[in-house]
Amino acid sequence: MSSKSVKDMSFEEAMETLETVVGQLDTGAVPLDESIKLYERGAALKAYCEAKLKSAEEKVAKITTDTDGNAVATEPVEIS
Amino acid sequence: MTTALISHSDCLDHVTPDGHPESVARLKAINATLADFDLLRIEAPLGKDAHILRAHPAAHIERIKTAGIGALDPDTHMSAGSLNAAYRGVGAITTAVDMVIQGQAHNAFCAIRPPGHHAELKTPMGFCLFGNIAIGAKHALEAHGLSRVAIMDFDVHHGNGTQNLVWDDARIFFASTHQMPLYPGSGAAHERGAHDNVLNVPLDPDTGGAEFRAAMEAQILPAIDAFQPELILISAGFDAHRADPLANLNWVEEDFVWATNALCDLADKHCAGRVVSTLEGGYNLDALAASCALHVNTLMERGK
Numbered sequence: 001m002s003s004k005s006v007k008d009m010s011f012e013e014a015m016e017t018l019e020t021v022v023g024q025l026d027t028g029a030v031p032l033d034e035s036i037k038l039y040e041r042g043a044a045l046k047a048y049c050e051a052k053l054k055s056a057e058e059k060v061a062k063i064t065t066d067t068d069g070n071a072v073a074t075e076p077v078e079i080s
Numbered sequence: 081m082t083t084a085l086i087s088h089s090d091c092l093d094h095v096t097p098d099g100h101p102e103s104v105a106r107l108k109a110i111n112a113t114l115a116d117f118d119l120l121r122i123e124a125p126l127g128k129d130a131h132i133l134r135a136h137p138a139a140h141i142e143r144i145k146t147a148g149i150g151a152l153d154p155d156t157h158m159s160a161g162s163l164n165a166a167y168r169g170v171g172a173i174t175t176a177v178d179m180v181i182q183g184q185a186h187n188a189f190c191a192i193r194p195p196g197h198h199a200e201l202k203t204p205m206g207f208c209l210f211g212n213i214a215i216g217a218k219h220a221l222e223a224h225g226l227s228r229v230a231i232m233d234f235d236v237h238h239g240n241g242t243q244n245l246v247w248d249d250a251r252i253f254f255a256s257t258h259q260m261p262l263y264p265g266s267g268a269a270h271e272r273g274a275h276d277n278v279l280n281v282p283l284d285p286d287t288g289g290a291e292f293r294a295a296m297e298a299q300i301l302p303a304i305d306a307f308q309p310e311l312i313l314i315s316a317g318f319d320a321h322r323a324d325p326l327a328n329l330n331w332v333e334e335d336f337v338w339a340t341n342a343l344c345d346l347a348d349k350h351c352a353g354r355v356v357s358t359l360e361g362g363y364n365l366d367a368l369a370a371s372c373a374l375h376v377n378t379l380m381e382r383g384k
Contacts, residue, residue, distance in 0.1 A: 028265030031154040032198070032206045032237065033101060035263030036326050039285065042261070 018045040083383040084185035085119040088168040093161025101363040102207040113369040127170025134218035166209040173216035176356045186383035190358040197239035214245035230309035235317020235360040236327040238267030250275035253307040285328040289335035318362030318371040340378040
C-alpha cells in the first residue's frame with residue numbers, strides 16, 4: 001500500500017488506493033494489529049475523495065440550450 | 081449456586097513481544113479487578129488432545145506443539161509458555177462446561193489467554209492457537225450428550241475461527257456481532273453456515289451500544305430463542321468498548337451488562353441458566369478490566 005500522504009494524492013490516486021484498502025480489509029489480508037490503521041486510512045481516503053468530488057461539483061456548470069440546441073446559459077449541476 | 085471462575089497462572093506465561101496488544105497485562109488487569117469477587121475459583125487443568133481433536137485435525141495440534149518460539153504470523157506469537165497456556169485454555173473451557181452441566185456451578189467465566197475465536201481448522205491466527213469456544217461446544221455435545229449449544233460472540237472482530245469450526249455442525253448455532261470492515265474481513269450477513277446455523281450481524285464503524293442492542297433484539301436473541309439451546313456459550317471480547325485501540329465501535333460497560341443479562345434471560349428460559357463465558361479480546365486495560373468485572377458481576381447476580 002502506498003504510504004503517500006492522502007492530501008498529496010490526486011483524486012485518481014486516492015480512489016485507487018481506497019480500492020486497494022477496501023480489498024485488503026475484505027480479504028483479511030492484513031494483520032489484526034494493523035487492521036484498525038488500515039480502516040482509518042480508508043476512512044481518510046474516502047473523506048478526501050468525497051471532498052474532491054464536492055469541489056468538482058461546485059465547479060461544473062450545466063449548459064442549458066434553447067430549442068435549437070444553442071447554448072444560452074450555464075447553471076450549477078447536482079452530482080449525486 | 082454460584083459462578084465459577086476458571087483460570088491458571090500458566091496463562092500469564094504466554095508472553096507476546098513488547099508493544100503487542102494481547103499482553104500478559106490484560107489478564108493481570110482482570111485478575112486484579114476480580115480479586116475480591118466471591119467466586120468459585122478453579123485452577124484449569126491442562127486440556128487433552130482428545131478435546132482439541134473434536135474441533136481441529138491432529139496436524140494442527142502437531143503444528144502448535146512443534147512450533148517452538150517465534151511468530152506463526154505477524155499477529156500470532158509463541159513464547160516458551162504459550163503451549164501450556166493454550167492447553168490451560170482448553171482445560172478451562174471444558175472444565176467450565178463440565179461444572180455447569182453437572183450443576184457444580186450455575187454459570188462460569190474462563191479468564192484465559194491466548195484467546196481462541198480466530199483459530200481456524202488448520203490455521204492459528206489473530207493471536208489465537210486453538211478454538212477454545214468451539215472445543216467447549218463440541219465437548220458439551222460429545223461428552224455430555226447435549227443436542228443444541230448456542231455460541232454468542234460479541235468480540236469486535238468476527239469469530240472467523242469459531243465459524244469455521246462449527247460451519248458444518250447443525251448442533252451448534254453461532255451468532256456474532258462485529259465491526260465491519262475490520263480484521264479478519266469475514267462475517268458478512270450472507271455467511272450462514274451449512275445448516276443455517278451461523279448468524280452474522282456486522283456493525284458499522286462509529287456505531288454504539290444502541291445499534292448493537294437493536295441488532296441483538298431484532299435478529300440474534302430471537303434466533304437463539306428459536307434454536308432452544310441446552311447451553312449458551314459466550315465469546316466475551318471487550319474490544320467493542322469505545323476506548324479500545326483496535327476498533328471503532330463505541331460501546332460502554334453497560335452494553336456488556338445488557339448483553340450478558342439478555343443471554344442469561346434466554347439461558348433461564350431454555351437451559352436452567354447454563355452459561356459459560358470465555359475471554360477473547362479487549363485491549364484497553366482499564367476498559368477491559370471494568371467491562372469484564374461488570375460482565376462477571378452480572379453472571380454472579382444471575383447465578384444467585
